[in-house]
Amino acid sequence: MKRVLVWMMLLSTFAFAEYTREDRVADMRAMEGAMADIQKGFLYNSADLINQGSKILRDHALTLQPPRLGDKTLARDETYAFMFARKQQRKIDNHAAQLAIKFAAGDKYQAMHHFTKILKQCTACHTKLRKW
Numbered sequence: 001m002k003r004v005l006v007w008m009m010l011l012s013t014f015a016f017a018e019y020t021r022e023d024r025v026a027d028m029r030a031m032e033g034a035m036a037d038i039q040k041g042f043l044y045n046s047a048d049l050i051n052q053g054s055k056i057l058r059d060h061a062l063t064l065q066p067p068r069l070g071d072k073t074l075a076r077d078e079t080y081a082f083m084f085a086r087k088q089q090r091k092i093d094n095h096a097a098q099l100a101i102k103f104a105a106g107d108k109y110q111a112m113h114h115f116t117k118i119l120k121q122c123t124a125c126h127t128k129l130r131k132w
């Protein structure tokens with residue numbers, strides 16, 4: 001009986017852990033909002049908005065899951081598309097951290113440089129994986 005319960009608990013954990021397309025769209029919308037916060041942060045000179053945007057980006061960039069492209073071969077973790085997506089995600093996380101640090105240090109141009117770099121990673125992943 002105990003074993004059955006353990007299995008049921010494990011199965012339900014896996015069921016909840018499944019990352020759906022809706023989860024991805026939610027992550028994307030959160031990051032889009034974060035980019036808007038950051039742009040406002042520059043225009044209103046608000047460190048709060050910059051930090052908020054940077055935090056939201058960092059909360060979503062690493063946890064989002066790239067699409068598996070519906071094909072068994074492409075669905076594997078070691079494929080080029082998957083590793084490419086992971087790399088863009090790590091870059092977003094890193095640039096979001098740097099952006100907040102540079103803004104806090106008063107170096108707005110360097111902070112903006114990181115903002116542009118983030119947008120570049122968004123676009124790179126979209127071009128490769130979303131085909132827009």
Ligand code: HEC
Binds near residue numbers: 085126
């Ligand atoms: C891992 C690759 C990847 C990265 C990195 C990425 N995106 Fe996306 N994005 C996608 C995919 C794939 C979709 C399409 C969602 C779907 O239908 O599965 C998408 C869709 C979107 C959408 C449309 C959501 C909707 O309402 O349909 C927005 C907005 C978006 N991304 C913003 C961003 C922003 C902003 C960044 C950078 C901070 C970013 N994305 C980085 C892959 C990525």
